[in-house]
Amino acid sequence: MxxxxxxxxxxxxxALVLGGCGAEVAPQAGDAGSGGGHYPVTVENCGQKKTYDKAPQRVVTNDVGITEIMFSLGLEDHMAGYVMPDDKGDLTSVPWKGGYQKTKWLSKKGINKELVLDARADLVFAGWNYGFNEGEGFTPAELKKVGIDSYLLSESCRNGRGNARGIMTPLEALYTDLRNLGVIFDVEDRANTLIGTFQKQVAKAQANAxxxxxxxxxxxxxxxxxxxxxxxxxxxxxxxxxxxxxxxxxxxxxxxxxxxxxxxxxxxxxxxxxxxxxxxxxxxxxxxxxxxxxxxxxxxxxxxxxxxxxxxxxxxxxxxxxxxxxxxxxxxxxxxx
Incomplete structure (x- = not known):
């Protein structure tokens, strides 16, 4: 090398060890989605307002980055499983290995409607070209027909020019999803702490760049x-x-x-x-x-x-x-x- x-x-x-990329905000027992007075809540996801009457309990995620966004917020107990190929590196030594150990690896092939139905999913967290694809008939609209909600990865939002994607800078997309999920799952303090840690880490790197x-x-x-x-x-x-x-x-x-x-x-x-x-x-x-x-x-x-x-x-x-x-x-x- x-x-x-x-x-x-x-x-x-x-950086993973010391810089906070793997900083996990320790979840408190019962704190995710347990606030009875918290709901209903509304967030904006890729330009669409979405309202939740309660925290989803059986989320299926697609791909490694999306899955680790959930793990970073300590939300593995709200997941039915994840989908990703086995070419995404060593998952046993990552900051969120506990999430991988607790959560079912549903498939190493592509995500599809039958898989999420079998998992009894109540929400699919994926993105355009990160699982959602009209050509394969796997879209938020199709899932809605069978009673399954969707949350779109903000990096993948379509920007109004055909299938071109992207409506915000990449790190803002990450922070947006962390904030939104914090609201949806009633873990806003956890999300804000994580965002603050990441912003400080990036600022430190920029200062030395x-x-x-x-x-x-x-x-x-x-x-x-x-x-x-x-x-x-x-x-x-x-x-x-x-x-x-x-x-x-x-x-x-x-x-x-x-x-x-x-x-x-x-x-x-x-x-x-x-x-x-x-x-x-x-x-x-x-x-x-x-x-x-x-x-x-x-x-x-x-x-x-x-x-x-x-x-x-x-x-x-x-x-x-x-x-x-x-x-x-x-x-x-x-x-x-």
Whole structure:
């Protein structure tokens, strides 16, 4: 493992332990959803007002970041289970391993209506392209027909331009969901404490990050060889890169996760490339491709071997985002671009 990758990994590990990414607000017995005078409550989710007469008791979540948002609030007792593939890293050493131990892993394949019906779900917490998909007939509207409510991941909100997603900055999306879930499950103090911890962690990382002309141009590489899949302004990597002291080269893309052309990447000449580590193609294989792909040969990040690896859950909306800011900030300082 190259030195800069080791540095990023070590910084992330330290942030998880010391920086508050894994800060858990200890739940008090019976405190989630037990306040009789609390309900009904109304929150705004992706532009829609939603009212709850009581706290959902059998939530099914889709994907690792969404699942860990619930765990970070101590809401595993309100969950029927979670759905995610087994390519999302080691789940036994994460800050919320207790949540994983207590909660049923319903499927390592895709989420669908039959699965949530079998789980007797009363709410599905997912997002557009984070489980919800018209092409597969799994949408909030379809679930409503069978009496199951939905909460949409704020990172995935559609912004009014077809299927383009994103209506707020990535960390604000995380804080919005934590606040909303705090209201829905009557754990507002817990949510506010967690948000405050995360904001302090991000502010500390920003204070120590590169600034001004020292900020390197950074490109997020998710996957793809003919065309790269990357992050626009509304997915997690934008805030992680920006607040870590980098200049996100795709900040003008008003979407979350999307495809661009290699010619655009070459023209913007990133000085650092961040690899999203997940899926059937390993980070090492992605790195090998980037280093050997002829059109990228003169890109600064490739010429100078400045490549950082972060895990999928660090980069999608999740309670690990603040630690990822600290980790990337340390890696960028180590490069000294």
């Amino acid at each position: 190259p030195t800069f990758v080791r540095s990023a990994a070590l910084a992330l590990a330290a 590169l600034k001004g002309a020292d900020r390197p141009r950074v490109f997020l590489y998710d996957d793809g060889q003919d065309k790269p899949f990357t992050s626009g302004a509304y997915a997690g990597p934008h805030d992680i890169i920006t607040k870590a002291g980098g200049d996100h080269v795709m900040k003008d893309l008003k979407d979350t996760w999307t495809t661009v052309g290699w010619e655009t990447v070459v023209a913007r000449d990133p000085e650092v490339i961040v690899i999203n580590n997940y899926g059937d193609t390993s980070a090492a294989q992605k790195r090998k491709f980037l280093k050997s792909y002829p059109p990228l040969a003169n890109v600064s990040a490739i010429k100078n071997d400045r490549i950082v690896v972060l895990d999928y859950v660090d980069l999608v909306e999740s309670p690990r985002n603040p630690a990822a800011v600290a980790s990337l900030a340390a890696a960028l300082r180590n490069f000294g671009v």
